[in-house]
Amino acid sequence: MDHLSSLLTRVIRTAGITRQVEAAQIVDAGNRQLVALFGDGILAHAACFSYQQKEVCVVCTHSVLAQDILERQEEVIGAIVRDVPHAAVDRIVVRHRTSTDRF
Structure with missing residues (x-):
């Protein structure tokens, strides 16, 4: 009998969604690190939104918070690489967060 993790890996590969799953894992790891650095309320004002071409996009409501995130980007990237x-x-x-962005 197959282990669940090997079965999931095989299904993901067969379905051709490996990149999408990896992007979701990266975004989730980034959000967990933002919470660890800035506290539980951070996700109401800033959140990792997408991952493309080796860049994590963070949408943010305040410029000061955006600056703080950029100053600590090495910590966020390090946590992402550790988790994924x-x-x-x-x-x-x-x-900047627009009205169409969903967290």
């Missing part, structure tokens, strides 16, 4: 071993993250990009 195959993650290739070079930098964090912060953009």
